[in-house]
Amino acid sequence: MKMVFAGAPDAGAAAGTTATTGSSSGALIQMVIMLLLFFAMMYFLVILPQRRKEKEFKQMLESLKRGDNIITTGGVVGKIIDIKKDVIKIKSANSTELEIHKAYIAKVLKDKEEAKEEAKESKQETDGEDSNSKE
Numbered sequence: 001m002k003m004v005f006a007g008a009p010d011a012g013a014a015a016g017t018t019a020t021t022g023s024s025s026g027a028l029i030q031m032v033i034m035l036l037l038f039f040a041m042m043y044f045l046v047i048l049p050q051r052r053k054e055k056e057f058k059q060m061l062e063s064l065k066r067g068d069n070i071i072t073t074g075g076v077v078g079k080i081i082d083i084k085k086d087v088i089k090i091k092s093a094n095s096t097e098l099e100i101h102k103a104y105i106a107k108v109l110k111d112k113e114e115a116k117e118e119a120k121e122s123k124q125e126t127d128g129e130d131s132n133s134k135e
Contacts, residue, residue, distance in 0.1 A: 073105075
């Protein structure tokens with residue numbers, strides 16, 4: 001009488017494992033490559049743009065000065081009257097003064113003159129690129 005145990009490999013299965021080992025290592029390599037591609041895509045689509053945005057925000061905070069008009073994340077528009085280390089005092093109405101943390105500044109509003117100058121500079125840059133592409 002021949003007894004077969006469920007957990008014990010038989011002689012025929014041992015010969016077939018060499019063929020499956022090669023295909024499983026190929027599948028493992030494909031999976032590793034797919035994971036690397038996924039992480040590369042996440043880096044270029046999520047992490048890199050977020051770092052650029054943080055860098056621009058820090059640069060904006062460093063360039064703040066008295067007299068700049070700003071908008072807070074809450075939507076309050078005001079003019080900077082005093083700058084401390086992490087706190088900015090703004091004047092939002094004729095007699096209303098608010099102290100806000102620098103992290104809650106959403107945007108620096110530009111004067112009309114600054115906006116015109118920036119528009120001219122960007123137009124000159126695009127004109128320069130157009131003339132280079134025509135050549």
